[in-house]
Amino acid sequence: MIRRRRRFRGLFQKYFIVLFLAVVIPLAANGISEAWFGYRDQRARLDQLLGVEARSAAARIQGFLDGITNQLGWLVQLPWSEEPDERRRIDALRLLRQVPAIVSLTLVDGTGRERLYVSRIGLNRTENRTDRTGDPAVAGARSARIWYGQVSYYRGSEPYLTVAISGNRPSVGIVVAEVNLKLIWDVISAIKVGETGYAFVLDGPGRLVAHPDISLVLRGADEATLNPFRAIREATMRAGAGLTTSWDAEGNAIAAAAAPITGPDWTVVVEQPLSEAFGPIYAALWRTGGLLLGGAAFAAMLAFILARRMTEPIRLLEEGTERIGAGQFDHRIKISTGDELQRLADSFNAMAAELAVSQERQERIAKLKRFLAPQVAELVDHVGDDTVLEGRRTEVVAVFCDLRGFTAFSAKAAPEEVMRVLSEYYEALGAIITRYAATLTSFSGDGLMVLVNAPVPVEEPALRAVDLAVEMQERVQELIIGWRARGHRIGFGVGLAMGTATVGRIGYESRFDYTAIGSVVNLAARLCAAAADREILTDETVAGAVKDKRPLIPLGTRPIKGYDEELPVFGRAVDERPSAP
């Protein structure tokens, strides 16, 4: 049962898995490929977007510097004379007012001497005339029109940049400006990348020039503060032009892209939290995942229902065959799927019906075999009904036989010996009765009654009965030789009579016997009782029927119990044989 259960579940499982996979695999393949391409597209878009943001941020920072250098250009247009230039001083002071980021201005004439210094916080100087040719800013501006210095931290905190510009000819001199980079904050804090992304600027050696959080810039050359920014820049450099992913100072994953600011050799890095940058990707992935999950659930439901529908008839078939196998032939498998399975069920049903008929027949034959010779029983069965067993009056030959001296023998012999003798006896007689297609109606102890010509009529019943009796006598006599050798004094006698009798089944419910009732039966029994050992006694009817074929000796008339007058009796003795061959 358990094995069968497991097999059933296995089939269901197989169907379920196959159906489920058939739906889910294409669904998953589609979802995953879509997610993958979506991710690629989104990433490419983000790559472009951050690249544009970085370049635009760089342009804005460059714009901040260009604004300053453009303003400075006004101061290097006219050549210097030896006279103090009050106009130029006012121009310089106005420039300070105009450009808040400029902290101080140094104007150097064509010969490299300092002519003017104006400052927001320091004292102004005019016509100082110190030689500034050795100043790297002056030297730098002379060789390349615009020169940017290194970022330095004023009082260890505020980032300053020195910018120097020379005019289009040497005589107009050079202007050197100190720029407070803190003011880039206005520019950098206005740069927003997406919702929360921002930009920052690092100089060549990796110092923070600008950041929306000004306090990070004001920490000066603080390694602990600068390292995360340097790491991000490193990562963007490794990634080349495209975007890269890295971690910010708080350890959040970010997407970053960089763009150079060529003049002062700075780098603008724009960064955006990865969660925000990849937000649409994640959303798409979640969506795909959700659809996949929903699809899988739907597929599972579908597969379950289909597998159920496919295995249910199989289960019914299995159960049906099981019940039919167990003998419930009236069971019918109800499948109406209109396909091969229904056909299979129908043929199972037909088989069950045939089995039922066959079993019924078997049972009937078994019943008949109890008192009919097997071939008779088969015959009866072949006819198809057992009406032959119905009660009727017919001509029969009744044969009775029993052992002589058996009662005395059974009284003194051991039970085992009694049973052994009986079993040898019945074995011998049974075979003969069967051979002659006679009907054994009853037996008790050592006596038995056999009918010939009922229930199935035979040709020449008397002759057959006589031959049967002779063979029985001969066979038993052979046995008797053996018994005598074992010291038992047993004989065997047979009596038979022919006449009309009522035959049929008698008994109750499951215990039926076939028997004959009539005077012929009594006569046969009396004849048997009268027969001596080795003797077969018949009545006149039998003798008349076989007179030309078998020699029967008339033994005159004898008084028979139950008959008013004496009846003629015929007999036949079996020769005593010296010993068994």
Add this chain to the structure above:
Amino acid sequence: MGRSLCFAALVSVLLTSILAAQTPAKPVRLGMLCPVRCAGPGYTAFEDELRKLGWVEGHNLTIERRALEGRYERASELAAEIVRSRPNLIVGPSAPIARALKDATSEIPIAFSFVANPVQIGLVQSLAHPGRNVTGVASITPGAFLAKQFEILRELLPQAQRVAVLVNPANDDHRLALAREVPMAAQFGLRVDVIEVRAPNDVPAAVESARRLRAEGLLVLGDAILNTPPNRVPNLLARTPLPALYANRDPVLAGGLIAYTPDMLAIARRHAQYVDRILRGASPADMPVEQPSRYNLIVNIKTARALGLTVPPSLLSQADEVIE
């Protein structure tokens, strides 16, 4: 009607829940120690900025104000009093107050403002790394700010030889600036008389003594006792031919001649931003002290005319604000 009422109720519930989510249930307590009075344009700007940042007094913020009434000698006493009330944060303008607060506690965060030399006074270890519980906004970039005012005065009064400076001797920044920068006045050919003002009530006498000393120009340094109320010195000078340079815009608006000053209101707002950051968990030790990057020159032409002065174009060209 019913629907709009419902909508309004929903919006108000949402708003209150958002507010409740954003601000702690218990109001934050801010201690404030002021040199004279806890009132004026700077204080208004400070509180306004705090409001913009989500700190509404009486709702999620309580400010405990203590004023010295110009008596700096009481700074330590009131600082201790404030510290005893255990506020979340203490704010205080000017060097003596910041120093008193710093001496009173090394635990409660302190955000100062209007201090010029926080490193020299010992409030912070460095501008970039304050390192302790004190940070804030510097009022000027120290070094030559007083000298710069001598320079402006020189430009305005080319003939002047003698100038008087009104200072508060209790103000560390004044002491530092005087020691460092009065000698620089020599290069402009100016003789400097330092007049100390210890209490608001001493101001009239100080102005009087400047006049007595025949000063041709007057410098009024930035300190609450010198500039509260802002029109005090201009009024005292109104009927004298003494031109004065202030380190604050308000006296010029009130009739003073000229001022060279950082944007005090911007500093007050920046100060409020520091307060906000500290209240939201930032550590003062890691918050660099910020210095102003921009200074304004304010000229009152009306007063100049009354004094019979011609403001030279070099100054006018620098002026960010000209009052006519």
